Amino acid sequence: MTHHVNFKGEKAVPVEERQTILQASLAAGIPHYHACGGKGQCTTCRVLVLEGQEKLTPPTVLEQAIKKVKKFPDNVRLACQSRVNGEGVAVQRLIRDEIDRFIFVDDTEDSFTTVMGESRKLALFFIDIRDFTPFVERSLPFDVIHIMRRIFALFKNAITQYDGEIIDTAGDGLYAVFGLNSRIKQAANSAVLAGLKILSDLRIFNNTYMRPYFNHTFEVGIGVHVGKVVVGNVGIGLSHNLTVMGFPVNIAARLQAATKELNNSFVISAVAYRLLKNPPYSVGCNYLNLKGVSTPYEVRLIGKPYEIKDTPVLPETRQV
Structure with missing residues (x-):
């Protein structure tokens, strides 16, 4: 036949x-x-x-x-x-x-x-350092690189402690994923725990090192989302870095970018928040108009307000 x-x-x-x-x-x-x-x-x-x-x-x-x-x-x-x-x-x-x-x-x-390549459900994690440009402008190149290495080591320690994988770094921020070795609920919990640890560790670093030695403190903005993405390796660099792509990645990046406008250091999508076993206290529920998304996107604010507010309070629905 x-x-x-x-x-x-x-x-x-x-x-x-x-x-x-x-x-x-x-x-x-x-x-x-x-x-x-x-x-x-x-x-x-x-x-x-x-x-x-x-x-x-x-x-x-x-x-x-x-x-x-x-x-x-x-x-x-x-x-x-x-x-x-x-x-x-x-x-x-x-x-x-x-x-x-x-x-x-x-x-x-x-x-x-x-x-x-394969399709996976992952937790997407973006973090960016706030107020870094003023430090760069008034510091020696050695000090800039030294502090960057200290802060990124702090980020890496928290991310790897909770089984996350750093995918990319750009300027004063980085992008990581959680869930390569776990289910999506655990991945979401791990991403949040890593973010909260970073906020705690950064506060200690500011008080014990940055403020006394450099008269400066740093804050960060963190965005977390979950969704189905494509995981693979394009193999174009010496390190053959893992690549994770998809629309949920864009959402997570935009949530991180919205932290300054929302005046909160940690913004998580409501979709990811509902997966948390012991969700941290949320100071508010907001809706964002994200580019490419037809309806306002629900998010939760689980960080703290920034020390210096240089943007006005926005209405409940915002464009990001």
Whole structure:
């Protein structure tokens, strides 16, 4: 009996009863990589199963061994070991040229999932230092870098203590995620605990170090949101930093930006707040008009007002 497999972006090919997906694709003229000759001894013929995973034969012993070592997710199969038992199968070749081959085979990336990307529910955490420009303007370059290192070490300590991962730094702020190793409720709680620890540690740092030695204090703005994002690794830097993208990331960044206008150091979306096991006291419930969001966004204020208020009090609904 003949079935068909749809290769995304390429074409649908017929697969005979005894043919593997690799044999069928090669017969149809698709330049399918198969470094070991289709013997299940490499991973270059792997495909991502988009539809009809249940219509494929179970993984062979050879495939199971490779999947265990490489930690492939269940929807990644070796085309040379997979046969088709019905219609409705759609796949995507993961290696289609020499650059793909480097990314998926020659690169030293430990986690295959981060290379190919996956959808995850995470807690998104943005923090930015307030009043840093005046300190930069009147301080020596060495002092600026020294203090930045001290503050960022403080941030990192709190974030890693609660199993967070720093994704990016920009200027005097950074972006982290929680939930790579936990469920979303725990992730939201961890993000809030990390934020509260930062606020507490920064207060101590101001009182014991910044004020007596530099006659200056710092405040921060923190924004937290939760949502489904894409997690992967674009692999363009020496550090091969993890990348997390999606609309919820934009929401979290805008909540952090709104802290100054709301005159509160910690703003969390109501969606994330409702996931908290022991939610901290919220001094208020506000609604923000966020760019790209059709209705006002509900947020909770769980930080403290800034010492210096340089913006007027805004009406309940604000544009961010």
